[in-house]
Amino acid sequence: MRILHLSLGLPPFRTGGLNRYCADLIRQQVEDGNDVALLYPGEFSFFSHTKIVKQRDRRLSLYKIINPLPLPLTNGISEPGRYMKPCSKDIYRAFLNEFKPDVIHVHTLQGFHKELFEAAKECSIRMVYTTHDYYPFCPVCILLDHNNEQCDGNCPEKCVKCNTGRGLAKKQEFLMQSSLYMKMKYTKVFKYIRAFQRKKNQQKIRDTISPSSTASEYQKLLNYYADMMKCIDLIHANSEIALSAYKKNYADCEYKMIPITHAGLKCCALKNDKKATLDISFLGGIDPFKGIDVLLEALKIIDAQRFSNWNLWLYGADFTEVCKDHRFHNMGRFSQAEENKVWNHANHLLIVPSKCMETFSFVVLEGLTNGASVICSDLVGAKLFLPKENIFKHNDAESLAEAIRNYDCHVKISEDAVSIKKHSEAIMREIYRK
Known part of the structure; x- marks a missing residue:
């Protein structure tokens, strides 16, 4: 089977459960004899339009998007307009016609244009989506509002409050999606930048900042992601928790619940010596x-x-x-x-x-x-x-x-x-x- 995965990239540059799961699943699928490729959002360039470039990698077919949409990661979004800029559908249609995937496995919407999803739908390619977070209906991914209370998502009025003072500036987005950042991510300078961003995201600091976007702008962003999710043929929920949250927002989608795992897990004997501390x-x-x-x-x-x-x-x-x-x-x-x-x-x-x-x-x-x-x-x-x-x-x-x-x-x-x-x-x- 020819499988195309969409994710943020590969470890160790991209960390977290989403990227580890995707990388381990790809390795297993390759081992099982499948033809597998990964497409991920790459860097921005002032000298070209959006295009897809093949990377050198011995493990799998690896492609990156030059001039993708920006990646908020878990920083939130303060200016929704930057995250739904249009792109030529022909770029993605040509790529899909070249690779000819039987299925596209989507692990995140971040960084990808809606036109990719629409092109896949027009080409009748099956698309499935795994629920690693709640980004399609929560720009900060975790479904907690500005009062740290549970949120069902898809509420633009709350998005205004939750994202005020958060998000990366345009210059930060360019830097953190650059090849320079990929090489120097774990240096002291960039660790300091990430620590500063985490501090900026704290509620007590954000309470002193005025909103930079309106509820109608967040509604447009949520609609943009809803249009992408309409192209998905099946949502793979990795737990009952995720299944419940997604069904509240996308009730008409088809679902299947299968728990996930990652490579390298081996069951050891229990360590429960009650005499020990x-x-x-x-x-x-x-x-x-x-x-x-x-x-x-x-x-x-x-x-x-x-x-x-x-x-x-x-x-x-x-x-x-x-x-x-x-x-x-x-x-x-x-x-x-x-x-x-x-x-x-x-x-x-x-x-x-x-x-x-x-x-x-x-x-x-x-x-x-x-x-x-x-x-x-x-x-x-x-x-x-x-x-x-x-x-x-x-x-x-x-x-x-x-x-x-x-x-x-x-x-x-x-x-x-x-x-x-x-x-x-x-x-x-x-x-x-x-």
């Missing part, structure tokens, strides 16, 4: 929607109940401001190659206390396959692998404290559930086939 771990950032404040409050509650034989291991960011207790360990960021150190505990409990609706959350699978017990909030898509004792009510420290006291420490996951080969076969059979 409980090692609680949190793998996430310091963004409020990750729920670390709920976890810290829950730990105070179990301390008050004389359940204090624990350590807290914090991974994924700099938690200096959080580490006020000798039992807290600020482990910082880690690379994919350093993941093993995260799971090296004798009595390990991973907690995923998300306040936003996570379409899936690979960390749940990673915890289970590495022998950890796992507790997550009721908003995490991967909760489908856990018993009810290991699921707590989101944003409720008392509920989390109760789960820590009473979780099931004997939960296992099967090799088939995390096999990328088995998953690829299911995608081919149930998603790609008409």
